[in-house]
Amino acid sequence: MTTAADRAARVGVDVLDCSELRRLVERPWFLRFSFAREELDHAEGLGGRRRLEFLAGRFAAKEAILKVLGLGFLQGVSPREICVEPTPHGAPVVRFRGRAAQLAPPSVSVSITHKQDVVAAVAIGVPGRGGAAADIGPTASTEPKEPDAVSPPSTSTTAPAPAQHSAHGEQAPQTTAFLRVRVGQEEAHYGGDLVDGARILRLFGDLVTEITVRTDGDEGLLAQYDDVRFAAPVRPGDYIEARARLVRRTRLRRVVELEAHKVLSARPGAGESAAVVLDAPQLVCSATATTVVPYRRTDTATAPHPVAEET
Template sequence: MNTSASRAPRIGLDVLDRSELRRLLERPWFLRFAFAPEELAHAETLGAPRRLEFLAGRFAAKEAVLKVLGIGFLQGVAPREICVEHTSHGAPVVHLRGAAAHLIQPSLSVSITHKQNVVAAVAIVLPPADGSAAENRRTETKEPDTVPPPIDTTTAAQHSTRDEQAPEITAFLRVRIGQEDAHYGGDLVDGARILRLFGDLVTEITIRTDGDEGLLSQYSDLRFTAPVKPGDYIEARGRLVRRTRLRRVVELQAHKVLGARPGANESAGLVLDTPQLVCSATATTVVPYRRTDTATARDSTAEETR
């Protein structure tokens, strides 16, 4: 049944400071994840300041399109599947691919504007007068463009559940730092001790998702923000934020929740009112190519199809 509300325009808006993306745009994995090949090819023809402006504008436009399509970031559509090109007159035009193409709606338009370091983008959709036409089109395009053979009932079930939001996959550790971990003067603990905790979290997450420990390939955005000393209690958490065919990306944080108080006496301790962040990082781990006999994997339905 059509109503005036269903025929009303839908609008998505995104605003960002382009400096927020400066570091990410230096990372090849982020460029491949966020941008279509055509966008990257055009960006490489620009100087550094214009390249940053161009890619920040495209990223804001992708966020606006995701909002107007009614889905959140990292919920089934990769940003690179939203390609924002331009006409001969310079006006941006959107091409949806992959999972994004399944959500295509008529009359999707975007506009991008820049002012100093601020980038803003607006996406607008004008639904057809007959709402059933859009619904029929969505039904017709629900099946993925390509599905790895063979196609069986298990594969079909996996594809049907990709539209559902997968439960968040996390891991957690709490440890007491011992005197044997002191490495530097002043009883400071080396950062490698925290990285070992992060490695255990990543391993647990890949066992939960793939039935395999995987192979940690890199840390990025690694930051040590506070010292750690013997007697401190550290809580470390990991959260799966992205999957590809062979890679899992995990956000990691370690907080100090109890601290030693050597100034009071040798065994004194203190419960921190607010946990103190001591380290954060993003880890990328590689898992074996999925075989049909990986029955121990608990959850493979959210894996990205390439």
């Protein structure tokens, strides 16, 4: 016997700040755990900021839908079993798989909105005569059932970066690059002997090139920088250490995190040739770069140091 409460619409709401996911969406384990293949394929073709907005919107929508199902996060349904796909007219459509398909009501609608760095999602579900566990018919995927939700690895900032694995299951080395340079007097560009920020970006470009040479045997083509932040001035006589780390790999794109630190600093006030070793490296610039490599070069079997491709 069903009651009016059983037939009432269920509403779920979730609000998310995009900055909460900025680092997580560059981690392959989080992408595999949280998003369906269709969602990741769509995100791959977007620029850095738009990609973050898209994935944050989908994540908020999944949280709202889980509330419609009467579940909390990690309570029996994996987020990737809920697929929120865009449609040609813009309104998203929800598809369920695995455990989510067994619990979903016949009709679920979702709306996603963005404002600056905040995304909000509202989901509404209308149960059928059999309640929320009723057969959802054609909206259920015919793909094989995926495993129930599993807890993701710890996101502690003190933990080492997640290891990559090749298609054969063995652990692959993390791909990094490093440069140390002294800034010469001839590179002063602004008043006060300030060095142009483009000098640091040229270092970053060389590091990204080294990354793709190591992974793909090709210099690649730098497509864009995201989240470029200048944190401290650079002057002639400073020593700069720049580091790069490959954080995401798709069929054609490589995403690289970059940081530059000042480790030695000139001290013109203490003498014409005075300098000092800093007690701790000082961050001067950080950025994320996306570079594109030719498809013919992406066979990891021929790369000098193959790394696992995100799947």
